[in-house]
Amino acid sequence: MSAVLLTRLKITDLAAWTALEAGRRLLPPEHALIRLAREELYLFEPAEGFAAEAFEGPLERAIESSNFFVNPNKEAYRFLTSSEKGAALRPPEGAQGILARPRDDTRDGELWTRLEREHPLEGLGAIRRARLWWIWTRGPGGGPAFEACYAALGRVTGRASGLLVNPHAEADLAFGNSVPWRRVEEFLTHPAPGLEDAA
Amino acid sequence: MARAAVLQFPGVNCEYETVRVLEAVGVEARIVRFNEPAGVLGEFDAYVLPGGFAFQDRIRAGAVAAKLPAVGRIAAEAEGGKPVLGICNGAQILVEAGLVPGLAPGRVEMALAPNRAPRRQGYLCQWVRVRAGDGPGRAIWASTADREAAVPLPIAHGEGRFVTADPDVSACIQMEGLALFRYVDASGAAAESYPDDPNGALFQTAGMTNRAGNVLALMPHPERAAWLREVPLDWPGPWGDRRRAAVGSFGTLEGAGPGRALFESLARHLGARHPEEAAR
Numbered sequence: 152m153s154a155v156l157l158t159r160l161k162i163t164d165l166a167a168w169t170a171l172e173a174g175r176r177l178l179p180p181e182h183a184l185i186r187l188a189r190e191e192l193y194l195f196e197p198a199e200g201f202a203a204e205a206f207e208g209p210l211e212r213a214i215e216s217s218n219f220f221v222n223p224n225k226e227a228y229r230f231l232t233s234s235e236k237g238a239a240l241r242p243p244e245g246a247q248g249i250l251a252r253p254r255d256d257t258r259d260g261e262l263w264t265r266l267e268r269e270h271p272l273e274g275l276g277a278i279r280r281a282r283l284w285w286i287w288t289r290g291p292g293g294g295p296a297f298e299a300c301y302a303a304l305g306r307v308t309g310r311a312s313g314l315l316v317n318p319h320a321e322a323d324l325a326f327g328n329s330v331p332w333r334r335v336e337e338f339l340t341h342p343a344p345g346l347e348d349a350a
Numbered sequence: 351m352a353r354a355a356v357l358q359f360p361g362v363n364c365e366y367e368t369v370r371v372l373e374a375v376g377v378e379a380r381i382v383r384f385n386e387p388a389g390v391l392g393e394f395d396a397y398v399l400p401g402g403f404a405f406q407d408r409i410r411a412g413a414v415a416a417k418l419p420a421v422g423r424i425a426a427e428a429e430g431g432k433p434v435l436g437i438c439n440g441a442q443i444l445v446e447a448g449l450v451p452g453l454a455p456g457r458v459e460m461a462l463a464p465n466r467a468p469r470r471q472g473y474l475c476q477w478v479r480v481r482a483g484d485g486p487g488r489a490i491w492a493s494t495a496d497r498e499a500a501v502p503l504p505i506a507h508g509e510g511r512f513v514t515a516d517p518d519v520s521a522c523i524q525m526e527g528l529a530l531f532r533y534v535d536a537s538g539a540a541a542e543s544y545p546d547d548p549n550g551a552l553f554q555t556a557g558m559t560n561r562a563g564n565v566l567a568l569m570p571h572p573e574r575a576a577w578l579r580e581v582p583l584d585w586p587g588p589w590g591d592r593r594r595a596a597v598g599s600f601g602t603l604e605g606a607g608p609g610r611a612l613f614e615s616l617a618r619h620l621g622a623r624h625p626e627e628a629a630r
Contacts, residue, residue, distance in 0.1 A: 166408040173414050253463070254515060261471050309456045310416060310425065310447045317410060317446065319515045320461035346515040 152233035153336060154203045154210065156193040156220060157283070161227045164189055170284070174304040174314050182296050184304070186287040188243075191280065192250070193220065194257075194339050198276030203233035205274030213270040239329035246285040247297040249305055250324040250335065251316045254343040257281060279339045284315050297327045318346055352620035355382040355394040357424075359415045362402030362439065364573060371576040372398070375613045376622040384415070388423035395620050396433040397424050399440025401506070401571055411462065411509045412442030421447050429455070433490050433616060434565045438507055441557075441567035445512075450567040451519065451528050452560035459519045460558075462569075463511045466550035468543075473508040477582060478548050479541075480556040480570060481534045485527030486563030492530065493615045500538045501608045502581065502589050503556075503570035505548055510569040512551040512558055524553060531557030531568060536587060572609030579603040 160167075171187040178184060195210060197203045211230050214220050221228045231237075242248045257279040266278065286304075290296025305325060307313030316323040322343035324330065356368050358381045365381050372379035379398075382390060391397070405414040415421060421443060428434045428449060436444035441462065444450045448458040465474050479500035482492035495501065512529075514520050523529055533541040533554040541547035541554050549569075557568035574580060581593040589608050596602035606614075617624070 165406070169405060169408040169414055173409070173417055176417065254513070255463070255466065307413075307446070307458045309458055310422065311456075313458070314413060314417070315409065317413070317458065317461040319459070319513055320410075320463035343515075 152203055152332070153197065154195040154207050154233050155231040155236055155332075156195070156214060156228060157190045157231070158193075158221055158226050158228045159188065159190045160225060162225045170315060177303045177311065177314060179299055179303060181291040182299055182303070183289040184286060184300060185289055186246075188246070188285040190283040190285070192283050194279040194281070194336065195275060196277040196279060196340070198274055201274030201276070206272040207232045209270065209272055210275070213266075213272075217270070219266065219269060236332060239331050240335055241329040242326070243285055245295070246287050247295065247301075247327045248325070248330070249284040249286070249301065249315055250281055250326070250338065251284065251321045252281040252323070252339055252343065254320055254322055257339045281339055301325050351378045352376070352395045352617065352622040353378045353380070353393065354396040354398055355380060355391055356398045356400055357382055357384060357420060357440070359384045359402070359404035359418075361404045361406050362400050364401035364437065364571065367576075368398050368400045368437070368573045371573045371610065371613050374576065374625065375610070375617040376624045376627075377613070377617050377620060382420075384418055384420050386420075388419045391420065391423045391427060394432075396616065397427065397435070399434070399436040399443050400573070401438035401440060404439055404443060410446070411439060412446040415443045416446035425449055428560070428565050431562065431564055433619065435491075435616070436567045437573065438510075438569055438571055441569055442509065444565060444567040449565045450558050450560055451523055452565060453519060453522055459516060460512060460514045462509045463513045464509050465507070465511055465548065467548065470544065473506070474510070474548055475504075475506040476545065476548065477502050477504050477585060478556070478570060479503075479534050479536065479546065480531045481538055483527055483530055483532060485530040485559055486561060487530045487559035487566055488563070490563055490619045491557075491559070491566050491612055491615055493618055494611045495615065498538055500534045500536060500587070501611070502575065502585055502587070503572055503609055504574050505570045507549075507569055510551065511549040512553075512555040514552065520552060523558070526561060528559050528561070529553045529555040529557075530559050530563075530566065531555070531570075572612045575607045575609030576613065577603070577607045577610075578605045580607050
């Protein structure tokens with residue numbers, strides 16, 4: 152099992168704000184996008200023969216005490232060790248999630264090299280990256296309307312449909328409720344699913 | 351006189367030099383702001399989406415601008431056959447809007463993904479060589495180009511890698527010659543590795559057209575190479591030789607650079623008269 156770091160801006164996130172404004176114009180009638188937030192996800196994968204516990208302690212100290220991953224003046228974070236993160240990735244209350252990864256290898260080799268230089272961590276095999284979009288929606292009945300809103304502003308299919316994920320460069324995993332961490336890890340470590348395959 | 355609209359989205363930064371080169375080849379050009387009534391665009395014969403960072407590249411480069419009514423109007427004008435050129439960020443907008451390659455109207459079939467080169471990440475700013483092929487866009491965008499010539503042009507982008515996850519789209523691009531401009535090495539052969547191939551694009555594509563050839567998404571910046579003085583002094587090959595020979599000769603330096611040909615080709619297609627010819 153891997154350790155996970157989730158970071159988000161605590162100052163105004165202009166990309167999320169723009170996505171909110173642009174996304175609202177794409178929704179079907181009587182649907183609302185109430186709120187939209189963005190987080191960066193880092194998955195710390197143990198090297199072969201190691202468990203995540205081998206590097207989690209020093210990694211947590213590196214995150215806390217340096218600006219390597221997080222600038223505390225503008226960013227907030229959640230570091231979830233392999234034992235603490237629980238069985239599933241849970242959305243914030245009322246939200247639903249879209250996890251987007253590049254179609255290429257999700258490993259950030261450049262970041263890993265820099266981390267090794269500044270904070271060498273025995274047992275760390277790879278750092279994988281993805282982006283999480285959280286959306287709060289409302290449909291005609293007054294409840295959440297994730298499916299309709301995802302179709303309108305999730306995966307780009309045409310000029311007027313989709314916004315957050317271009318499926319030719321990225322793959323996405325949309326989830327209405329929680330999603331098992333095992334599924335998240337598979338999604339990030341396996342090759343990206345085909346264009347027509349629903350993740 | 352042929353008229354071109356140069357679209358100004360918040361964050362673009364190449365609109366003035368684009369106007370300058372269009373005027374240099376005899377096309378009357380006007381900067382049209384993104385929020386002017388879209389109907390205004392109907393008055394023009396051609397459209398250029400210039401380089402820059404529309405909407406600060408928020409979400410993804412080109413993603414937000416692609417949804418604007420102005421781009422919808424340009425899509426409609428393109429269907430009628432009017433030429434549309436997207437340079438760098440403009441190319442990203444055209445791809446995000448589904449105008450390129452535009453095999454199925456209205457469908458987004460490609461992306462401009464982050465550059466991929468060994469041990470390099472992020473924004474890349476350098477000169478490259480491109481060569482025009484024989485695709486459907488040649489008559490509009492490369493009619494004045496030498497078939498064998500490797501044309502030096504500058505690039506400046508972080509997301510310039512043409513990709514598609516749809517194998518049918520990829521096959522069509524290859525079969526129909528939609529990758530009109532491709533990165534090449536100094537000999538004019540297809541670029542095989544960095545730095546000749548700067549970003550790992552599908553088919554080493556630097557510029558891709560739609561099926562009709564009237565819409566071109568081009569990652570290099572021809573408007574930044576439209577005057578000889580803009581060619582780097584240390585550039586090897588014929589353009590570098592010309593540049594070095596012109597040192598001290600103001601008139602020669604003000605002559606055409608390697609990027610001018612694309613605009614001259616467009617002007618010829620639009621029936622524009624060269625300014626010198628018009629003056630006579």
